[in-house]
Amino acid sequence: MxxxxxxxxxxxxxxxxxxxxxxxxxxxxxxxxxxxxxxxxxxxxxxxxxxxxxxxxxxxxxxxxxxxxxxxxxxxxxxxxxxxxxxxxxxxxxxxxxxxxxxxxxxxxxxxxxxxxxxxxxxxxxxGMDAKAVGFILQSPVVTSYAGRIASKWPLPVTSSELFGSEGVAPLANDLFLRSAMEATTLASMQLEVLLGYARAELLQLAGEQGQDEVDDEIVAFACALARQCFINEYVYAQTAAESEGAGALRDRLLQDLTSGAAISPLTLAVVAAYFPLHALPAADALLRRDWPATVAGLLRVQLREPRVEMEERSAIAGLTPIKNSVSVDVMRQYEENPYPRWTVNPLTAFAADRARGRTVATADQQAERDILIAGCGTGSHAIQIAQVYPNARLLAVDISMTSLAYARRKTRELGLRNIDYAQADILELGSIGRTFDSIESVGVLHHLAEPLAGWRVLVSLLRPGGTMRIGLYSHLARRVIVEARDRIAARNYRATTEDIRRCRQDILREADKWKPLIGAKDFYSMSGCRDLLFNVMEHRLTIPEIAAFLSEHGLTFGGFEPFDDPAVLDRFRKQFPGTADETDLDQWHRFELDHPETFWDMYVFMVGKSAR
Incomplete structure (x- = not known):
């Protein structure tokens, strides 16, 4: 102006x-x-x-x-x-x-x-804007234009010239929010996945050409951001046979140049990292001894330095119980191969900043010294949230996967938290540790045990009188589409391998209208998430009456379900029981769920209390 x-x-x-x-x-x-x-x-x-x-x-x-x-x-x-x-x-x-x-x-x-x-x-x-990133990206005129060209031929492929024309990926590379989001979070969108898959193939073709010194720095930065996105989603994007062959050839060329000491272009490194994790390449540490642009250095930090730190962290994690149940061993193997989830953004950044500045003051309950057990902590996001909310608490966070625990420990140390101890353990064996807790949290874990209720009984035995417990369990009614998908997977003999998970996902994407709940789930957009969602070696689903019976058997008081993302759920619940609605009445909730089976799509998450006597 x-x-x-x-x-x-x-x-x-x-x-x-x-x-x-x-x-x-x-x-x-x-x-x-x-x-x-x-x-x-x-x-x-x-x-x-x-x-x-x-x-x-x-x-x-x-x-x-x-x-x-x-x-x-x-x-x-x-x-x-x-x-x-x-x-x-x-x-x-x-x-x-x-x-x-x-x-x-x-x-x-x-x-x-x-x-x-x-x-x-x-x-x-x-x-916290990572949760809204996809919506903002899809409003971009550039992204909208590309998505429209893809949709015009879907499910048939478009050619590179049809999609990118003479400009290549330059318009995408200039979208800084897209680049920042690719570095920060899984982009859970079918449209973005397909578009970024095409962009990766276009970069592969560019990396195979000569004269890479002339490649614009913005293109290199975009390639690095895409490689970080692929690392976050664990290389879940589909690729053609020709693309796989080209990526393998580029990787081999990089390894030869690394061995010989020849120059390696930043674009070559970034594109290889968009198809293969750098830490898995032989002699990859030699990459750290070279000078790179800042965007490449950031990529090396994520794909090479941090995984090396996680390997070191494993030796500091204690084995608290044996893992001998056959199902537990199979589950452990799954999460060793695919630790879940691979999160990057601290979920309580704003909360922690406000607390540090004195804008929010911890309540007496939050300030109290207490012993908290996180039973099934995965990669640590849950434990870290609890540790920040309860800074004076002593947390024991256990999981069956050492790979997940190493990731959790690295993230915890990065955030400077000192009140979490991590240990490897099977929930079924926790009764032997000789400890009790004021509060126990186990969300999304018990339904992967050989006997969920047996594991829950162990946790109840560890809860002190007057203690509280936060539990998350899969709903039998809400996950009917998951059951259907798992039956389809079994019928088509898909295995829990990278190649088969990719093929299965593409089959689902081609029938998008039939599988909308799956395609709308964030877990669908990463390898570990999809394996957890559709290929889990063990999954149980419970009903509200089964939960109510367990609570009655063990004298536990139901404290209510966690707040719903959709506030209309409670409005519908109250309208169904005018004048008598009671959010702690499990019989009412069961009747409500029969009429609204999608209510607990993620899972039942609720609080229970143990009598003080």
């Missing part, structure tokens, strides 16, 4: 201010003004919204919502300098506001300041 345009815009604002309603009377609260500003913004009545925001800021200069709205309206008018200024002020007032960081990233990208844009996008993702 030039000087003349800015002057005209200022004049328009002055004129609108004269005509805008005066909301800032003494009796109107800032909260009410903020609601009005948002309402006018949603109606795209920007003049009124801007006037109200200025009235808010006159009374509270650091009001985050007012600053953010002014920034968004400046963005909409194309004035990204003014927008960035507003977002910077908002972030100064609230550094853990993911939306403000995301908005700032968009303006800095528009201004050509790619370093600042990428930093803000990464911060937004770390603060």
């Amino acid at each position: 030039n000087r003349k345009e800015r002057r005209a815009a200022g004049k328009r604002r002055d004129e609108s201010a004269k005509n805008a309603p005066a909301f800032a009377s003494a009796g109107v609260s800032i909260a009410d003004l903020a609601v009005e500003a948002s309402r006018f913004y949603g109606m795209r009545r920007f003049n009124e919204a801007q006037q109200i925001c200025r009235q808010i800021l006159a009374r509270e200069p650091g009001h985050v919502q007012g600053l953010n709205l002014l920034g968004l309206m400046a963005q909409a008018s194309g004035d990204h300098r003014a927008a960035a200024k507003m977002f910077t002020k908002a972030i100064a007032a609230d550094d853990v506001n993911a939306a403000c960081h995301y908005n700032a990233g968009n303006s800095y990208q528009a201004l050509g300041n790619r370093a600042k844009a990428a930093a803000h996008f990464s911060k937004a993702l770390a603060l």
Whole structure:
């Protein structure tokens, strides 16, 4: 926007201010003004919204919502300098506001300041926007255009020229939020998976050509981000036979150059890493002794340095119980091969930051010293959340997979947490450890035991009087589509191998309308997630009456299901039992689930209490 345009815009604002309603009377609260500003913004009545925001800021200069709205309206008018200024002020007032960081990233990208844009996008993702990343990416005009070209021929393939034309992947490479998201989280989207699969093949072809020194740095950075995404999802993307052959040839060339000391182009390294984990390559440590651009160094950290640290962490993890049950051994083998899940973003970043700054104060319950058992901690995300919420608690986190525990221990040390002990154990054998706990959590674990209720009984025996227990179990009704899919897998003799899981997924994607619940599940979009979802060596499903009978048998009190992602669930529950609805009545919940079998699609997650006597 030039000087003349800015002057005209200022004049328009002055004129609108004269005509805008005066909301800032003494009796109107800032909260009410903020609601009005948002309402006018949603109606795209920007003049009124801007006037109200200025009235808010006159009374509270650091009001985050007012600053953010002014920034968004400046963005909409194309004035990204003014927008960035507003977002910077908002972030100064609230550094853990993911939306403000995301908005700032968009303006800095528009201004050509790619370093600042990428930093803000990464911060937004770390603060919880990873869950919304796919939605934002799919709004990109570039991504929408590519997705449309793919959809026009689906399920038939498109050619490289049809999809990318003469520009190649450059338009995708210039999307900094896409790149940041690929580095941060699994992108659970059929559209994005197919598009990024084509992009990977295009990069493979480019890496096989001569004159790579002329490849743009943005293309290399995009290739590194895609390699990190492939590592996060454990190379779940499908590939043609020709593509596999080409990737293998490129890998062999890289290994030869590594052995001989010849130069290796950053693009070659990134593309190989998009098909094969670098830590699994022979003599891969030699890559660490070379100088690389920052984007390649980041890739090496994720694919080479961190896995090496995890190997070292294994020696520090104690074996707490024997693992001798045959089903437990099979389950252990599964999660040794595919630790689940491979998470990257700390789920409580904003919470931890607020706690550190004193914005939120731990309750007496959260501050108390207590002993907590995490029975089946997997790769540690769950244990780390509990350790941050209860900083004075002593946590014992056990899992059957040493690979998962090593991942958990590395992440825990990175975050500087000191109140978690990790150990390898079988829940069925925990009765022998001679310890009891004030609180026990076991979510998504018991249904993979040979006898889920036997494992649950062991946990009950470890719970102190007056203690609480958080349990997560699969629902028989909700997982009917999983049962159907597992029957199909058995009928087609798919095995739990990388190749068969890829082929099975492609079969499901080709029949997307039939398998919408699967395709909508985040677990479908990673190798370990898909194996856990569809190929698990052992899965039990329970009903609410079975849960109720167990609680009655052991004198446990049902404390209610965890809050639902969809608030309409509770509304429907209350309408089904007008005047008598009781959220702790398992009989009512059973009747409700019979009418709404999709309610507990993820699993039943609930609290129970043990009598103090």
